[in-house]
Amino acid sequence: MVLNYDSVVRGSVAKQVADSIREAILDGRLKINERLPTEEELARRYGISRPTVREALKRLAAQNLIQSKRGPSGGTFVMRPDPAGLSGTITAAATLLVGVGAFDIDEIITARRETEAICCRLAAANHTQDELSAMEAEIALQSDSATSDEEFCASDVRFHRALVRASRNGPLDLMMYTVIEAFIPITNMIVVRMRERQQVVTLHRALLEAIRGRDAEAAVAALEQLLDYLRAMYSATLSARAARSAG
Template sequence: MTKSAKTIGSKVLRPRQQVEEQIKAAIFSGALRSGDRLPSEAELARQFAVSRTTVREALRSLTTQNLIVKTPGAGGGSFVRSADPSTLRSAVGDSVHTLLALGSIAFEEVALVRQHLEVPSVRLAATHRTDDDLTELREILDLQKSISVDDESVPALDERFHGTIARASGNRVLASFVSALHIETEPVHYLDLSPEVGRTTVRQHQQIVRAIDEQDPDAAEAAMVEHLTYVREHLVAYHRGDRDGGATG
């Protein structure tokens, strides 16, 4: 029986890819940390023994991957991007925003995913919430009850409400996705609110906070599902041309 030949080779990378992979490896290994400034293009070209054009292409690719950020002007250069949950939220939000703007994905698709994520989010919040989380949620509710539906702060308060619940879940990845998708699917940006819808959604928010306060995941889920179903019904009515009502998220 003939022995199969041993595999001793691997794909040979282009110079640009080699530069990119080595810089990436330095970032992932911690040799380059968040906020560190990379050497100049000329110095990198010297270190890698490649042209400045090759270095520039590698840096452009790393920028697209959100691993580095380029700052113009005196004192500028290429810096390792700060990596934290807010970076993830921004990356997800920017990507979804672009795809929606291009028509590559539908608003309803994003809204449905966000709603599915809000259920485990509120269940975890009911389990892991802190006194500070409750204080912030009650403060938001007091503000929502004190303003009219045409107040310009309504969208920001609604975003803050759902964002606080997501952070209270204790899962930073889940919170990043919920926050990013909520910003892109906030019904307030699309609908005209009526006083009746405004009052109803505030009552629903109160029920959600009450369940979180009592650390009852089942009740929290039921309250959130009721709220999101109500919002979705108004959103569907809007897309059908019925603009008599609106909703907060």
Template sequence: MEPRVRVHRLAEQVADRIRAQIISGGLADGDPLPKSEELIRRYPVSLPTLREAMRILEAEGLITVRRGRLGGAVVHRPSPANLGYNLGLVLAAQRSGIGDVAVALRHVEPACAALCAAREDRARTVVPRLRELHEEYLARIGDLPAVVGVSRRFHEALVGLCGNPPLIVLAGALEALWFSHEEGWASRTEPRGVPLSQREEAGAVHGKILDLIEAGESEAVHRLVASHLAAAQRNPEPSGSPAIDLTLLCELMQPPGEAADPQ
């Protein structure tokens, strides 16, 4: 018996073509899609079929459609934030708490740091960026909102510079999900609750992480980052591990703000 072949509907075929352009870079992040008239000339389908294709792409987070006379569609390249949003939906449906995300991040980010230390080209590709962020952290340590933002970028760099694309995406999604909740907590807590001594301690650990990566000490930096995250991930909610907040998930699709506490 011949295997059954699934025939794509026209709308799916149009969505496939546009999706391929976005993924290949033919359409850049923030680019407007051509108007409906141009798309129909390019892909000879009816207007309802084109609209269905747009709904498919919008549901995937690859475009945002603005309705009305001045509307149109804007391209969004896939990002860890997109994955973080969908990951958060799945975890929320499973009744997982944000504390579970913190635990996962404590396992994944140290692996990224170890890979940074194992890179033969780390002196050129990893160390300069981490040193730049560490020096900025120390220079701005008296400014809590600024130093929190630098701390977040330092941790994101540990992930983004590890050299393993699947791990970068996975860890980036976890980071986006965790930081979105940290920022939500930050908006409800007193900034003076993070004393200067605590920021100085975090900065000292960042310096040790940098030194270990520069020296190529993969196992040692793995241990240090794991213990650092365990100490730095604070949850101010009285329940200890609140449910994943779907309203905060929506903000993952917006430009990132600042994290709650230095890590």
């Protein structure tokens, strides 16, 4: 194991130490399942206090880069980076950015149109029955009049999550995590009262049947219809809000 123990600049010392160890993990100087030095040894080598080391390790654990194990053979070990954990960090940041208006609806729809279209093409070629069954189950739930608005929105996310999984492409699945887990819920929150559920269900079914039939272009066309509909509902929602404010 090779780490740079040069003294760090005072300030956010814990962050600097965490960044130092993180870089060592990402560039391969620290290997998967390798044990880190003890807190006492890290404190001595970095020239900092043990509470500061502890805070740095908490930062790394929150990023799913290290894990502590108890017992005689325990200690703090380097973990294999978990895509869901890493994506969750990105998604939280993206949700915040959307919430404060850093991205407008046109950017979000365009991002979905371009990236999810790739998933549609790959899903048409690579899907398994498991993904088709998952999408069918969500359409059945969405078609049930007893399904609440909250459940409908959650089902919408799961439907598109299954579509992405059907691409059978790990890097793409990772890239799409933010789109599915941040952009779709935010859009749903805005248009939930304006959209017609049956219209969404109809377009979801068209998308599913195109994928089932391995018709990539029909799947992309169904996706584009769905996104055009969501954009229209977003505009209608904003108009309704403006009218209420003016009244």
